[in-house]
Amino acid sequence: MMSARFSHLARAASMSGGGASIAALIVAVAAALPLVLSTYQVGLATEVLIFGILAMSIDILGGFAGRTSLGHGAIFGVSTYVVIYASVQVGLPPAAAFALGVLAATLIAAIFALLAVRTSGVYFLLLTIALGMIVWGICLRWTQVTGGENGIRGDVRPMVLLAHSRFYWAVLAAAAAVTYAMWRFVRSPFGLTLRGIRDSESRMRSLGYNVPLHLFIGFTASGFFAGVAGALYAMFNNFVSPSTVGLAQSVEGVLMMVAGGVGTLFGSFVGAAAIIALENVVSTYTERWQMVLGLTFILIMIFAPEGIIGKLRAISAPKA
């Protein structure tokens, strides 16, 4: 019985040949982008990758554990703050600052998790909003360290990655690695447990699973990935201010996940690309671009509540 279960899991966890070649193709196409895009567009593509990672980290909880977090912007931003503070004020080398940022985000996520895992649904949502607001408040008021409203600036990006395209490739490599890690994570026995909790918490509990512990680990891991995104963002922007840890940041991450498709993981990149492209294209035509963005979300929610990738899957799936 045990061995049967494991072989099933092993099959689920290993990438099929077709899947692997599709993934390789996508990465190859993405890697070729800087050859055809302008430097500004390469910058946007970099941003898509970074926010894609953030949205995926939210998807781990939202799509696979059934708990949508509105506090991930804060976790993401803590990493950004720590990376910039560590390299500008303390003078650590970029790699050490990066590691420290991810560590800080993971710790913050662990604290969030301790407080939030026993809740679900709207309570989980509210609790994560509140925790995020606390982080935002600290960043705003602790002027000596965070620079308050003005934020902190400095050249964080390592010299070798100064060129737009090189930095893009570095982020792409990181994104590919992190995406693979998350994909394995949600397909591991642990990830299946999370899905079990999503579908029926009481059944998982009666089967003897330690539900809070699983959620705690899931939340912390998700925070780790958000931290990676935040650290990359620090190197991309060379600047951080309270708006990076604000509620709007968390909401944007969730919207990207939802637009791409909840529980699809890779949909997050599609959602991030759609939203960032929309923001940039529409804002050239009208200063009311936020309104257009809002309308687009309403349309997505009406016609494709399962998200862009979810909808495509539903269309391409063979009719039963």
Next chain:
Amino acid sequence: MDRRRFLKNTSAALASLGAASAPWRSAIAQAGPIKIGVLAPLTGVVASGGKEMVEGVQFYLGQVNNEMAGRKVEFSIEDDASNPDTALQKARRLVEQGNCHMLIGNLLANTGLAVANYVKGTGTPYFIPIIAADDLTQRQRIKNVIRIAGYSASAFTHPLGDWALKQGYRKIATVSQDYTFGHEQCGGLAQVFTEGGGEIVQQFWHPLNTADFSPYLGQLADLKVDAIFAMETGADATRFIQQYAGFGLKAKTPLLAAMNGTDQSVIRTLGDDCEGVVSPAHFAEGSDNPVTQKFVGEYETKYGKIPSLYGFSMYSGMMWIDAALKKMDGKAEDREALIDTVLKTELDGSPLGKSVKLDAYGNPIYDVYIRKVVKRADGKFWNVPTTSYAGVSQFWKYDPETYMKQPPYSRTFQGIKKA
């Protein structure tokens, strides 16, 4: 709407220029227009100020028929949404995609600091007529970031501190929004005032967007001070001035304000409550200088309101760029030369009616007025100069090197001299 119409008109004008000017165009060394990227908050908390910034730019370009040094000017406006991350992204777009020769604008210090950090890497000339953060022209100066037609936050409160001493004030309390702009303005006043023998009795810091000032006003009323200095912007300024009068403090204690507290953008909507408030500034719309009056009159005719700091500063900033470009035959592509020329340009024609030059740190040296809010014949309020301090440097009377060795003004460092 305005912007779209503008873009349409500009492109039409450009197209016709391209067709009509083809024969002699080759005679000019550069091809194409001068591209200026304008960043202004058109949405978000300071959107109303942002709209006036754009008006200032359009007003100037309208007067010169969109032409500087014989070349057409094409300007693109981007909305920074009062958010530093958006500002940064829009700056990237203007520089990397729009190929702008220079950037001008931004209102909130955090947006300006974010863009300044970005242009430090690209070398694009960036002009900041509104951003007042002291350190951008002091301790953390970036050569291509120049505060043409702008001012550093503490530059005007230094002379205000001196003026307060001369009025015989010995005890002052301050109340201010709790962010860098407030810390710096209060610090300038506190340092000069305490070094001259005055005493800062207490300082109140409140969060931005405070709706109810009664907790502060109650305490202020009990302090028995000679004057109260308030550093408020936008809606906070409106509410503070109203509630100050409402509490009956107006009749008892003179109110000194930072220049932004009695700017037109604030007192335009106020009644008698704002009358008599004193503030220091380089620009006073009620000055009897004929050049100032001409500017104010024309602006009022065009936009139906007395120009605010935002309109005035952007207008003067554009004029400064124009003056510099004229000196270098419009070669906006040569960034190094543009920066050097702007730094050396002395601006004569600005609405101030006096010539203005920059110090060695890229910050203008102004004659600073001590202004008082007065009711005009038609019932509108404006700032009228009462005294003036000639040639005020951002370092006041201190030696720049020594001054910059002291920490920047913050909530914890206000330059207060220990008795």
